[in-house]
Amino acid sequence: MRAVEPTFERTADPENLQHIASAVRQKIVRTIALAGLGHVGGDLSVTDILTALYFDVLDIDPANPLKPDRDRFILSKGHCAAAFYSVLSLRGFFDPAAVDTFMKPLSPLNGHPNRRKIPGVEANTGPLGHGLPIGLGAAIGAKVTGQSWRTFVVVGDGELQEGSNWEAAMAAGHRGLDTLTVIVDRNRFQQGAGTEATNRLEPLADKFRAFGWDVIDVDGHDVGALRDVLATRGSGKPRAIIAKTNKGRGVSFMEDLVDWHHKVPNAEQVELALKELAR
Amino acid sequence: MSAAEAPRADGAVETFDCRVAFADEVIKLARADQRIVVVCNDSVGSSNMGAFQKEFPDRLVNVGIAEQNMVGVGAGLANAGMIPFVCAAGPFLTGRATEQIKADCAYSQYPVVLCGMSPGMAYGELGPTHHSIEDFAWMRAIAELIVMAPVDPAETRQAVQWAAQSGKPVYMRVARFKIPAVTGPDHQFEPGRISTLREGSDVTLAAIGTMVSRALDAADLLAEEGISARVLNVSTLKPLDDATILKAARETGRIVTAEEAVSSGGLGGAIAELVAQHHPVPMRILGVPGFAPTGDTQFLLDHFGLNAAGLAKAARELMGKGGD
Ligand SMILES: Cc1ncc(C[n+]2csc(CCOP(=O)(O)OP(=O)(O)O)c2C)c(N)n1
Numbered sequence: 062m063r064a065v066e067p068t069f070e071r072t073a074d075p076e077n078l079q080h081i082a083s084a085v086r087q088k089i090v091r092t093i094a095l096a097g098l099g100h101v102g103g104d105l106s107v108t109d110i111l112t113a114l115y116f117d118v119l120d121i122d123p124a125n126p127l128k129p130d131r132d133r134f135i136l137s138k139g140h141c142a143a144a145f146y147s148v149l150s151l152r153g154f155f156d157p158a159a160v161d162t163f164m165k166p167l168s169p170l171n172g173h174p175n176r177r178k179i180p181g182v183e184a185n186t187g188p189l190g191h192g193l194p195i196g197l198g199a200a201i202g203a204k205v206t207g208q209s210w211r212t213f214v215v216v217g218d219g220e221l222q223e224g225s226n227w228e229a230a231m232a233a234g235h236r237g238l239d240t241l242t243v244i245v246d247r248n249r250f251q252q253g254a255g256t257e258a259t260n261r262l263e264p265l266a267d268k269f270r271a272f273g274w275d276v277i278d279v280d281g282h283d284v285g286a287l288r289d290v291l292a293t294r295g296s297g298k299p300r301a302i303i304a305k306t307n308k309g310r311g312v313s314f315m316e317d318l319v320d321w322h323h324k325v326p327n328a329e330q331v332e333l334a335l336k337e338l339a340r
Numbered sequence: 341m342s343a344a345e346a347p348r349a350d351g352a353v354e355t356f357d358c359r360v361a362f363a364d365e366v367i368k369l370a371r372a373d374q375r376i377v378v379v380c381n382d383s384v385g386s387s388n389m390g391a392f393q394k395e396f397p398d399r400l401v402n403v404g405i406a407e408q409n410m411v412g413v414g415a416g417l418a419n420a421g422m423i424p425f426v427c428a429a430g431p432f433l434t435g436r437a438t439e440q441i442k443a444d445c446a447y448s449q450y451p452v453v454l455c456g457m458s459p460g461m462a463y464g465e466l467g468p469t470h471h472s473i474e475d476f477a478w479m480r481a482i483a484e485l486i487v488m489a490p491v492d493p494a495e496t497r498q499a500v501q502w503a504a505q506s507g508k509p510v511y512m513r514v515a516r517f518k519i520p521a522v523t524g525p526d527h528q529f530e531p532g533r534i535s536t537l538r539e540g541s542d543v544t545l546a547a548i549g550t551m552v553s554r555a556l557d558a559a560d561l562l563a564e565e566g567i568s569a570r571v572l573n574v575s576t577l578k579p580l581d582d583a584t585i586l587k588a589a590r591e592t593g594r595i596v597t598a599e600e601a602v603s604s605g606g607l608g609g610a611i612a613e614l615v616a617q618h619h620p621v622p623m624r625i626l627g628v629p630g631f632a633p634t635g636d637t638q639f640l641l642d643h644f645g646l647n648a649a650g651l652a653k654a655a656r657e658l659m660g661k662g663g664d
Contacts, residue, residue: 187469260404
């Protein structure tokens, strides 16, 4: 897959970013309806985070996806590949039309990101709890080689129940890895129920702080606020951005309903969703 | 996951999702025995354990997305005298918690029933991270762990009953891909015993799980060509029924194995190890050769020749009758 003209250019303007996020959301809904499979709830909650990163914050080049000094981004919640593919394609990493083959036989766009097939993907994620250790390793690599690029990892909140995250968090705090940023998509739901009903995460910020991290709370749907926070560097400590989001954000009948973790909208629901998202 | 549940035939044959029989049997056992508990990883729905949770809310432990913890908790519950059914998607249960399965369950001899849900390529479209095709090789390498893959709803029920009273650590695949019933009304599942579903003298088709009904179809194709194929349902991979395999090797002189798993270290590997040492015969080992591409289960099985035509072709080759 090859770089194409980006559908949207890079921008720091919150209004433009918001416009892009809306286009991403519409693409997600169409993609999942076409595939008949997907994880629409978490896709819609992570959209603004991915938009802020890919359309402003990250130092990346779609025409040269492996340029050595690029910022690293890892989508640890790999089940939200539809959002990731939508963003990557609209940013110009590959043809947005290719996203229509999502999960179809022999498509390179399988249900979870694959770095061997898709430019811009750093790690094959899908099993939860892998992204932060990989990000930690990348960040240590930058430090050891004296480079200044940054590493960003997006994790689901339910995903934080995996112990591997905390092993990585402990090591990152210990090493004061200030080029490492984890963004928690805090939508308060996992696959079967709420996170707090399943295996409580709160007080989440205190947990990261106890491991030696700076913690910043942000409205995960305020693209402007997200870009501001993500664009600044911390010093001396890794950073955890706890982004308060809604699962199914932007579609009234999906928002904060656990059913939509991987339910697929029917034709009528797609139409309604697209109408709401276009506003 | 609609695609994976599509019936494999033209709809004429009734097909089953073994999770239904599985959950029903676990609930039945739980009503009679307070020690039965379920442990899962945010997988109540995908393990079909909603009804269990409703009836026995205190006996379902959902540890969240934490498979290593989940298996350790299973061992601890066994220590406390309970009989835990640990249910999670096959790839994450066996892959993520291999060491817990080895050290906490098998080596410690705790009677934990590890249930790999939606095994093989049931999650075809989700890609290789979600395919449970290494589980046979991984689990087979663990000493004293019983490894089984009941073939249809009736055998699933019997395997659940057996595992619950066995007092042994067990890994069991619980299939979601819909397959027809292949065992008859008199069938009695016995761990470590292969059932011969069809007698034959020219070649043996030894299959496990989803491949068994396809092996029967292959035997039909071969019969039309005058080739007599024996069909074995290997529902227990470990311990293997050495006697039945060696008898088949002696009597048919050729063996084709088929599994919805990587083609090394699983059923084919187990049988090859056995016959190579005791009665070498030519073999063909059919399985998944590497990381699979994207596609629904049906597509992927056909893609890899894991179907009646593929088995028949392998048998023909062993007969020296060439491919098609
Ligand atoms: C190791 C592992 N266990 C289980 C799963 C199955 N699974 C996929 S998504 C999901 C829920 C994820 O919840 P969360 O991290 O909160 O993501 P979000 O709600 O943002 O979609 C689960 C349990 C998995 N992919 N990996």
